[in-house]
Amino acid sequence: MDTLLRVDNLHTHFNTPRGVVKAVNGVNLQLKKGEILGIVGESGSGKSVMAQSLLRVVPKANRALIDGRAEFGGIDLMQLGEEEMRKVRGARIAMVTQNPSTSLNPVMTVGDQMLETMRFHPDRMPSDARIRDRMLTLMNEVQLPTPAAIAKRYPFQLSGGMKQRIAIAMALMCDPELLIADEPTTALDVTIQAQILELIRNARRVHGTSVIFITHDLGVIAQLCDTVAVMYAGKIIEYNTVDEIFRTPRHPYTQGLLESNPVFGKTKKTLHAMQGQPPDLATLGDGCAFAPRCPRALVACRERPPQRVALGDHFHHACAVVQDHGAVPA
Amino acid sequence: MIEVTDLKKHYRLSGMPWLGGRPGTLKAVDGVSFQIAAGETLGLVGESGSGKSTVGQMLLMQTPPTEGSIRFDGTEIQDLGKGAADVLKGKVQVVFQDPYDSLNPRMRVRDIIAEPLRNLKQFSAQEIRSKVDGVIQRVGLRVDDLAKFPHQFSGGQRQRIGIARAISVNPKFVVLDEPVSALDVSVQAQVINLLLEIQQQHQIAYLFISHNLAIVEHVCDRVVILYLGKVAEILATSDLHQQKLHPYTRALIDSIPVPDPARLKAPVPLQGEIPDPMNLPTGCRFSPRCAMAQGVCREREPALTDLGGGHWMACHRSAEL
Numbered sequence: 198m199d200t201l202l203r204v205d206n207l208h209t210h211f212n213t214p215r216g217v218v219k220a221v222n223g224v225n226l227q228l229k230k231g232e233i234l235g236i237v238g239e240s241g242s243g244k245s246v247m248a249q250s251l252l253r254v255v256p257k258a259n260r261a262l263i264d265g266r267a268e269f270g271g272i273d274l275m276q277l278g279e280e281e282m283r284k285v286r287g288a289r290i291a292m293v294t295q296n297p298s299t300s301l302n303p304v305m306t307v308g309d310q311m312l313e314t315m316r317f318h319p320d321r322m323p324s325d326a327r328i329r330d331r332m333l334t335l336m337n338e339v340q341l342p343t344p345a346a347i348a349k350r351y352p353f354q355l356s357g358g359m360k361q362r363i364a365i366a367m368a369l370m371c372d373p374e375l376l377i378a379d380e381p382t383t384a385l386d387v388t389i390q391a392q393i394l395e396l397i398r399n400a401r402r403v404h405g406t407s408v409i410f411i412t413h414d415l416g417v418i419a420q421l422c423d424t425v426a427v428m429y430a431g432k433i434i435e436y437n438t439v440d441e442i443f444r445t446p447r448h449p450y451t452q453g454l455l456e457s458n459p460v461f462g463k464t465k466k467t468l469h470a471m472q473g474q475p476p477d478l479a480t481l482g483d484g485c486a487f488a489p490r491c492p493r494a495l496v497a498c499r500e501r502p503p504q505r506v507a508l509g510d511h512f513h514h515a516c517a518v519v520q521d522h523g524a525v526p527a
Numbered sequence: 528m529i530e531v532t533d534l535k536k537h538y539r540l541s542g543m544p545w546l547g548g549r550p551g552t553l554k555a556v557d558g559v560s561f562q563i564a565a566g567e568t569l570g571l572v573g574e575s576g577s578g579k580s581t582v583g584q585m586l587l588m589q590t591p592p593t594e595g596s597i598r599f600d601g602t603e604i605q606d607l608g609k610g611a612a613d614v615l616k617g618k619v620q621v622v623f624q625d626p627y628d629s630l631n632p633r634m635r636v637r638d639i640i641a642e643p644l645r646n647l648k649q650f651s652a653q654e655i656r657s658k659v660d661g662v663i664q665r666v667g668l669r670v671d672d673l674a675k676f677p678h679q680f681s682g683g684q685r686q687r688i689g690i691a692r693a694i695s696v697n698p699k700f701v702v703l704d705e706p707v708s709a710l711d712v713s714v715q716a717q718v719i720n721l722l723l724e725i726q727q728q729h730q731i732a733y734l735f736i737s738h739n740l741a742i743v744e745h746v747c748d749r750v751v752i753l754y755l756g757k758v759a760e761i762l763a764t765s766d767l768h769q770q771k772l773h774p775y776t777r778a779l780i781d782s783i784p785v786p787d788p789a790r791l792k793a794p795v796p797l798q799g800e801i802p803d804p805m806n807l808p809t810g811c812r813f814s815p816r817c818a819m820a821q822g823v824c825r826e827r828e829p830a831l832t833d834l835g836g837g838h839w840m841a842c843h844r845s846a847e848l
Binding site: 474 | 574719785795796
């Protein structure tokens with residue numbers, strides 16, 4: 198399959214009163230056409246800032262640095278002018294966010310909001326009548342009952358699940374090549390989450406859309422994604438196929454995450470608890486950011502940044518202790 | 528120790544006519560009964576809108592029930608005078624979901640933890656000081672941390688402060704309202720293990736409100752499954768693995784994404800959404816979404832029936848499950 202997106206050495210740093218926060222600190226990844234890539238990480242790991250960086254919507258106010266390459270269909274998104282970027286954003290790359298209540302305009306009917314996307318990207322669709330047809334088709338596709346009636350409603354008249362369906366249908370309006378979904382099911386009940394995940398699979402099936410799916414839920418990753426990048430403190434510490442990540446996790450952080458996640462049907466007396474707290478990004482040293490919590494850390498881990506260790510193809514992990522094939526010396 | 532019988536909470540809403548709303552009654556909790564034994568953890572599970580947090584608020588005496596009874600150690604709380612009710616309130620504690628919103632940002636940790644102790648008006652300043660010093664270490668923080676403010680801590684540490692505040696008065700009963708939902712996976716396990724250790728040492732009864740059955744299974748002895756203000760099922764957590772389950776409980780379990788790519792689940796276990804509580808379906812409240820629903824399910828509400836062994840279910844078709 199063709200590569201749709203290739204991210205090289207992406208950095209996004211912010212100025213804060215306490216120092217420079219390296220929210221994204223050297224990220225490399227690749228996405229093929231039709232692939233669903235999961236980005237998993239805890240709050241503050243940089244997963245959302247990475248998505249914002251790709252769309253070039255990082256707030257300007259405290260931004261210290263954005264650097265790196267993001268080659269998308271032959272163009273480097275990082276080098277595009279604002280005018281050119283606007284043609285990509287919402288059209289070729291669309292986004293669905295966590296909270297549909299804040300991402301939808303409260304004083305506009307959801308139908309008008311869906312049509313508005315097309316008004317910004319007239320090149321993606323020809324005549325007016327067909328735009329409306331497309332809207333209704335997509336609303337049908339995301340399983341909204343009575344699309345024509347719902348199109349006339351305002352966001353507050355819809356449930357959280359319905360709003361998220363609208364947000365997905367809206368994202369698909371311009372037939373994007375890439376959909377970035379930032380925790381789109383975190384605010385929803387599990388039964389509705391299952392429905393929304395099926396819509397994402399369906400978008401890939403019907404439109405061949407590639408997806409970057411950001412979440413902290415390992416279950417969602419396992420059930421939805423083809424490949425997984427695990428982020429910690431602004432870096433990808435492990436990147437592999439979903440089978441490899443769950444069957445042979447290399448990095449001690451990935452292993453710890455999998456062990457501390459309570460799994461229904463596999464009750465243990467005491468949950469494995471990872472030591473310590475997530476790092477403070479303003480005071481990171483040179484060494485591996487996970488070293489203070491790592492059960493296998495050596496003195497060198499605290500002093501030198503870990504190198505990337507290739508795991509075939511374009512995958513890698515970043516642990517100096519674990520050597521290439523996952524067998525961790527006991 | 529705690530006995531809740533036919534608890535109801537109805538809200539009369541005026542509606543918002545200018546937005547096309549109609550007045551009506553919202554039955555947030557509509558006849559819920561259960562017991563909690565000393566030292567037991569009872570899970571309260573349901574989707575948003577099921578009424579689980581409202582039940583917690585009534586047990587915490589933050590809002591009075593519309594109908595029904597709540598007994599602590601045999602005493603009906605609605606019969607208590609103000610003085611006695613205040614004493615009981617001091618002994619019943621809560622840990623909230625959001626460790627960012629539930630701690631006063633302008634108070635030092637020492638004062639946050641001491642507040643419920645001071646409210647009891649039983650201890651000298653010296654006693655309070657030594658209790659607070661003890662309890663902060665009990666939750667894995669240091670005595671130096673008492674001089675700090677909440678913003679100086681991470682989410683997991685803040686939840687430890689919330690737990691220290693709750694257990695400082697030696698409560699017999701604590702409501703845990705989604706206590707780990709806002710925490711990252713790597714610290715979630717620390718907080719769960721801490722809650723379980725504290726319970727073992729002090730024989731505290733917990734009401735564990737959650738939407739996450741995987742955590743409930745790990746933490747709780749028994750579970751109450753709520754749907755639209757009614758109990759669908761009560762059972763031991765170990766019975767969650769048996770075949771005979773309420774169709775709603777089954778759907779909740781089947782909706783949990785399994786963290787194992789080799790075990791792919793059926794994509795959509797439950798269609799539709801929880802209905803508008805102002806406009807309840809007739810018959811069984813779950814019938815519009817239930818794959819097993821028949822004629823009778825849409826006509827009569829099923830009663831909560833004892834299936835033996837502590838297993839109760841409200842389903843017309845329980846014999847065929």
